[in-house]
Amino acid sequence: MKIVVIGCTHAGTAAITNMVKLYPGSEITVYEKNDNISFLSCGIALYVGGVVKEPESLFYSSPEKLSDMGITTHMRHEVTDIDMDKKILWVKNIETGSSFTDNYDKLVISSGSWPIIPKIEGIELEGVLPAKNYNHSKEIVSKEKTAQSIVVVGAGYIGVELAEAFAVNGKKVTLIDTEKRILSKYFDKEFTDIAEEKMKAKGITLALGETVTNFMGSRNKIQKVKTDKAEYDADLAILCIGFRPSTGLFKDKLEMLPNGAIIVDEYMQTSRKDVFAAGDCCASIYNPLGTSKYIPLATNAVRMGTLAALNLEKPTVKYLGTQGTSAIKIYNLNYASTGLTQSAAEFEKLDVKYITIRENYRPEFMPDYEEVLLKVVFDTRKREILGAQILSKADLTQSANTLSLAIQKKLTIDELAFTDFFFQPHYNKPWNYLNTAGLQAKDI
Numbered sequence: 001m002k003i004v005v006i007g008c009t010h011a012g013t014a015a016i017t018n019m020v021k022l023y024p025g026s027e028i029t030v031y032e033k034n035d036n037i038s039f040l041s042c043g044i045a046l047y048v049g050g051v052v053k054e055p056e057s058l059f060y061s062s063p064e065k066l067s068d069m070g071i072t073t074h075m076r077h078e079v080t081d082i083d084m085d086k087k088i089l090w091v092k093n094i095e096t097g098s099s100f101t102d103n104y105d106k107l108v109i110s111s112g113s114w115p116i117i118p119k120i121e122g123i124e125l126e127g128v129l130p131a132k133n134y135n136h137s138k139e140i141v142s143k144e145k146t147a148q149s150i151v152v153v154g155a156g157y158i159g160v161e162l163a164e165a166f167a168v169n170g171k172k173v174t175l176i177d178t179e180k181r182i183l184s185k186y187f188d189k190e191f192t193d194i195a196e197e198k199m200k201a202k203g204i205t206l207a208l209g210e211t212v213t214n215f216m217g218s219r220n221k222i223q224k225v226k227t228d229k230a231e232y233d234a235d236l237a238i239l240c241i242g243f244r245p246s247t248g249l250f251k252d253k254l255e256m257l258p259n260g261a262i263i264v265d266e267y268m269q270t271s272r273k274d275v276f277a278a279g280d281c282c283a284s285i286y287n288p289l290g291t292s293k294y295i296p297l298a299t300n301a302v303r304m305g306t307l308a309a310l311n312l313e314k315p316t317v318k319y320l321g322t323q324g325t326s327a328i329k330i331y332n333l334n335y336a337s338t339g340l341t342q343s344a345a346e347f348e349k350l351d352v353k354y355i356t357i358r359e360n361y362r363p364e365f366m367p368d369y370e371e372v373l374l375k376v377v378f379d380t381r382k383r384e385i386l387g388a389q390i391l392s393k394a395d396l397t398q399s400a401n402t403l404s405l406a407i408q409k410k411l412t413i414d415e416l417a418f419t420d421f422f423f424q425p426h427y428n429k430p431w432n433y434l435n436t437a438g439l440q441a442k443d444i
Contacts (some may be wrong), residue, residue: 001026003312004089004104006079007246008037010298011279012110013061014305020069022309029072029102031079031091037061039134042298045161047137048144049168055137080100082107084253084272105330106274108308109250109262113243113280113296122215127222128237130285131158140238147235148172151225154240155182157328160195160236163204164330173204174232176225185344186326186337187389188375190356194391195330207232222241243296245281257283261294267311268304276312278304285321287408288339288386289348295324323387325404327397336400339387339407341376351380355413355441361394361433363425364366369396376403376437378413399434413441 001023005012008030019028038061046052066073074091080099081090089102117123127143130136134375140162144150148171152163155177163175175182181192182199196206210227215237217223225234247260255263255271262282264270270277279301286293300322310317327336345352354377361372370393377387388403390396406416417438423430431439 001313002103002105003028003108004102004106005044005108005110006249007109007111007279007281008032008066008110008300009039009110009279011112011281011308012108013038013307014302015108015110015278015309016066016071018306018309019312020071023312024092025310027072028070029074029104031074031077031089032063032134033076033078033094035075036134037063037066037075038436039137040159040298041132041137044131044137044140045158045165048141048162049165055134055141056133058137079249081418082249082253084275086118087128087274104274106312107272107276108305108312109247109275109279109281110279110301110305110308111246111249114246115239116241116244116300117239117287118212118241120214122217122222123239125215125217125222126179126220126234127217128205128215128239130239131162132243140236143236144169144171147231149233149235150174151176151179151232151237152240153225154235154242155179155206156240156242157183157326158431159238159240160199160328160330162240163199164202167199167202167204168436169202172233174205174207174225174234175199175204176210176212176227176232178209178211182206182208183328183335184269186339186341187335188330188343191335191373191389191391192374194373195333195335198331198333205232243280245294245296247281257292257294259294261292264304264319267315268319269311269315276308278308278412284324285319287321287323290411293324295322297322299325320408323404323407325400327400332393333391334393334395334397335389335391336397337387337389338404339385340377341389342375345377345386351384352377352386352395353380353441353444354378355437355444357433357437359433359436359442360429361392362428366425372433373398374399374433374437376416376441378441382410383412383414385413396433402434413438 040058042060076094245261262277280296283292323338325338356375360369372392421432
């Protein structure tokens with residue numbers, strides 16, 4: 001069996017390492033446009049902030065490791081066209097410009113995503129940088145050393161983390177987002193208000209509800225970022241607007257969402273026989289809505305890549321779907337979320353209710369304790385849990401994993417009230433705060 005893998009970051013690496021074990025004797029070939037693989041882009045802010053000293057530590061595999069496994073590894077090679085009827089690929093060597101063809105029996109697409117780069121005047125200026133891969137991280141750290149004022153565009157996870165890292169390094173930081181709140185896709189207002197106050201107290205300027213109109217500079221270098229409401233000094237501007245699936249090659253060849261995310265079934269099979277997809281290039285089955293949704297997360301990617309390998313010869317292991325579970329640390333605040341927020345549920349016009357609790361996570365007779373803010377969103381009729389958010393100075397983020405499983409298994413808010421959780425004063429109360437949420441929801 002000849003297997004070709006297009007793209008090799010999280011999903012591709014997971015697929016390859018499993019295929020080597022599952023299909024001994026198969027010929028596996030990888031085509032990757034970059035000169036590296038498996039870079040954990042979620043670690044860029046940690047590198048900027050000095051928590052991670054060497055960016056090389058953010059790799060968990062390499063072309064050399066793949067070659068040692070017997071994989072034919074072509075770095076800096078781009079697949080330029082594909083005939084899925086004849087199972088033929090056209091490939092270009094980016095370094096030499098030469099081209100050649102290849103063929104496959106099974107194809108795994110893990111082409112990933114790329115930062116959204118809007119058409120804004122001045123975006124080509126030196127010092128306006130995206131934040132996605134290894135080379136981006138090195139350039140950001142290099143230019144940050146001489147920058148005094150830094151603007152971050154986009155207040156999602158990466159943008160918020162970078163804004164904090166730059167501020168910790170003593171830079172004047174402005175965080176801009178068209179939305180009126182930071183992290184609006186992941187948390188409701190009562191959660192984001194707390195993070196915003198913390199960031200402002202640390203000297204970060206929050207320019208929320210503002211849209212960048214142009215980047216201004218002199219001698220081809222960024223100097224200011226202009227929005228529809230104000231101007232901000234910028235020796236460096238980092239784009240963290242979001243990501244799009246890198247799937248232009250497969251347009252009109254595979255079924256996709258409007259944004260270009262490839263649609264796959266429960267076995268990672270695309271709309272074409274013998275063609276599988278995994279990771280940021282494709283849509284995930286989103287359990288809270290029961291639909292396909294674009295959720296580019298490394299956790300989704302490694303699961304999907306593994307499943308693509310397991311199901312390559314025949315449907316074997318079903319994809320359980322995702323809740324989009326994620327977490328972030330903002331200074332001393334530990335945030336996590338899973339499933340739908342209240343605002344997202346209302347946007348989808350779902351009939352939902354929610355319960356919000358604030359209580360100390362462990363007994364007050366202990367030497368110290370912290371307050372936990374927990375919100376659980378549930379369906380009004382079936383009372384099934386659809387989403388949850390948690391915040392505390394104590395690290396209680398693993399509770400989001402518990403609630404993720406609750407959503408996946410369609411647990412009701414009433415069942416959560418009496419679910420068996422241990423009690424130990426070091427960690428919680430006789431009624432765990434998750435139980436408490438369920439108990440208080442009984443009258444809603």
